[in-house]
Amino acid sequence: MSPCDTCVVRNRAICAGLDNPEIAALSTMGRRRTVSAGEPLIWEDDDSLLVANVIEGVLKLTTSTADGREQIVGVAYPSDFIGRPFGQTSAASVVALTDARVCVFSRNDFDRFAREHPELEHKLLERTLSELDRTRAWMMLLGRKSAPEKIATFLLDMSDRLADNGCGPHAGPARQFTLPFSRQQVADVLGLTIETVSRQFTKLKSDGVVALPSRRDVEILDRGALQLLAG
Amino acid sequence: MSPCDTCVVRNRAICAGLDNPEIAALSTMGRRRTVSAGEPLIWEDDDSLLVANVIEGVLKLTTSTADGREQIVGVAYPSDFIGRPFGQTSAASVVALTDARVCVFSRNDFDRFAREHPELEHKLLERTLSELDRTRAWMMLLGRKSAPEKIATFLLDMSDRLADNGCGPHAGPARQFTLPFSRQQVADVLGLTIETVSRQFTKLKSDGVVALPSRRDVEILDRGALQLLAG
DNA sequence: CGAAATATTGAATCAACTCAATCAGCGTGG
DNA sequence: CCACGCTGATTGAGTTGATTCAATATTTCG
Structure with missing residues (x-):
């Protein structure tokens, strides 16, 4: 029995729609971990080594200038996907705002798995397109x-x-x-x-x-x- | 012979990587059109009826407030993809900044074709992820x-x-x-x-x-x- | 050329910022 | 238990960067 069977975001995260053998395969690649409030999970400009699903908690995505100014560019809630697949580096840091639980994958493993499972890539595409819409609406707020x-x-x-x-x-x-x-x-x-x-x-x-x-x-x-x- | 054979962005747009039969199929769905400088192609909040590849020229993506303030949320150059696939409405207007040529698809046709061609969806995903990175970097500029x-x-x-x-x-x-x-x-x-x-x-x-x-x-x-x- | 659109420059205003002080909540330890 | 100190939030005063309003200059185009 895989931990996915009891996952509270199983039907809302990008895993939704995968059949049992697929979930089993994905499950062997991922591991759960907790992130305490204030603790970083991903660093801006670092090599993109991991991606994750948020199971519980809230995390912020931020970019910073050299002199320390910070802008929060996104907020991740349960069932959201975080990290930068298919790219060398991550454009934003990810830091937990509350104690959080996430389901982490090595980016390499995830990339390979995703390329073999079009349904998963499609879910990720839909999510990314929605996030882009949301982000653009926020640009209006910031600029005007x-x-x-x-x-x-x-x-x-x-x-x-x-x-x-x-x-x-x-x-x-x-x-x-x-x-x-x-x-x-x-x-x-x-x-x-x-x-x-x-x-x-x-x-x-x-x-x-x-x-x-x-x-x-x-x-x-x-x-x-x-x-x-x-x- | 399809118009794609002579397309200047054939190897840079999301069409890159499709084989000849696929290009032929896509080609029958798309049509070329020109957009004059200042002319709109897609309206914010309208039903998402079409998507397109930019062949030549530059277009702006904008959102507006009720009282007429405008924020440019993106700029599309040749080989860029514009429009909102897999969604009911478009979150931004698209207006040509220079005279432009685009390769237009009905969103329904494109969505169906894309779902049947994972390689195309993957290209679109990579593009969307890059655009999201770029957009987030711009949020830092606007906010800070x-x-x-x-x-x-x-x-x-x-x-x-x-x-x-x-x-x-x-x-x-x-x-x-x-x-x-x-x-x-x-x-x-x-x-x-x-x-x-x-x-x-x-x-x-x-x-x-x-x-x-x-x-x-x-x-x-x-x-x-x-x-x-x-x- | 003349008219219209676009851009520059100036002066005055104002919204948001900086700097500084106070306040409130909260955990700790005497 | 409550005084203490720490962190985070609020409030105030003064400044400033960007805006608004207005006038002028430049470019474009019929």
């Missing part, structure tokens, strides 16, 4: 939106992505949720400073648009107002 | 770089991508080139205003870093200085 618009867009995005996507029917966006980000990390997602993020949060709170019961918790009181602010 | 850094990075990027990639050996980055962008379009790539772009260009000229013989022409006089400025 004001700080209030950025914050509103961010909160709505979080509300969608942190929606309780368990097995319940039509969950819809979450009204209240816990951010996997510190204020600094929110700033690194939005291309702002921590002070600006803090001020915008305070503004939204005093305007009664959101409630902030704790540092990481958000409750959306007026979604319509947020959508209006998002621009 | 200053106007002078943005302009310097932009000019170096143009110098690389507009390098004479004919058949000559090891061309290297272009020392002088013609921008396919107006000042407004440069602003839309970098998330700046046209005035800021103009001021930065003037600054680089008066500092002797570049020469600007005409509105669209750039000659890099001091590449080292540009690299330093790029941050």
Whole structure:
């Protein structure tokens, strides 16, 4: 019995659609590992040695300048695929935001396996195309939106992505949720400073648009107002 | 004889690697068309009805806000693939910057053909992964770089991508080139205003870093200085 | 040539940043 | 248990880089 049989993302990750012999083969190549909050898994510009599926937890993808400025260029949730297949180096670092569990493959093994399994490559292609769409929408935010618009867009995005996507029917966006980000990390997602993020949060709170019961918790009181602010 | 036999991007586009019967089949599905400078080919949020290979010319991929702000999220050169396969809607508009020639497929036809030809899907996957890398690098620019850094990075990027990639050996980055962008379009790539772009260009000229013989022409006089400025 | 579009330059404003101080939450150890 | 220190977040004051608004210059094209 392979560990995949009990994998909680078995039917959502790129493994979905593989038949039992294929899963068995893939299973022998992969191994599970945990990554503690704050711990890196992949380094920017390093040789691309491994790829992985996220089983549990949240990780950030970042790029940095020589002088230490950071931009979060992506966020990986359970069932997401991380790492750079079919390429020599990884363009982004991957660091866990929360304690996480991932299913890791050597890139070489994965590349070989993928080339032999078109269905898997197709899943990966669909995922990559979606991620590119999402990334391009974020470029609009970074290049053209004001700080209030950025914050509103961010909160709505979080509300969608942190929606309780368990097995319940039509969950819809979450009204209240816990951010996997510190204020600094929110700033690194939005291309702002921590002070600006803090001020915008305070503004939204005093305007009664959101409630902030704790540092990481958000409750959306007026979604319509947020959508209006998002621009 | 199919038009592909004489196609100048035959060996660089995703068609590369297909054998003759496959090319013949693909060829019957595609048709060539020209797109004049300024003419749109695909509209944001519209149903994704067509995909295409760029044969000649340059096109921009853009997203816009309701109130008309625009962000250029990608630029397509000859041999690049444009459009959104395997998805209902297109996340970006595609508009020609110069007169262009493209090889157009109905998305449905292309999707079906691609699913039957893993080698083609693999090529598309590699391209999409590279484009995602490039896009993420651009997010760093949009979120964290200053106007002078943005302009310097932009000019170096143009110098690389507009390098004479004919058949000559090891061309290297272009020392002088013609921008396919107006000042407004440069602003839309970098998330700046046209005035800021103009001021930065003037600054680089008066500092002797570049020469600007005409509105669209750039000659890099001091590449080292540009690299330093790029941050 | 003249008109229209595009680009540059200048002056003034403002949004977001920097720098600095205070505050809140939290775990530790006396 | 609570004082202490540490980290992260908030708030304030002042600055600045990029914008906006406005005027002028240049190029393009009918």
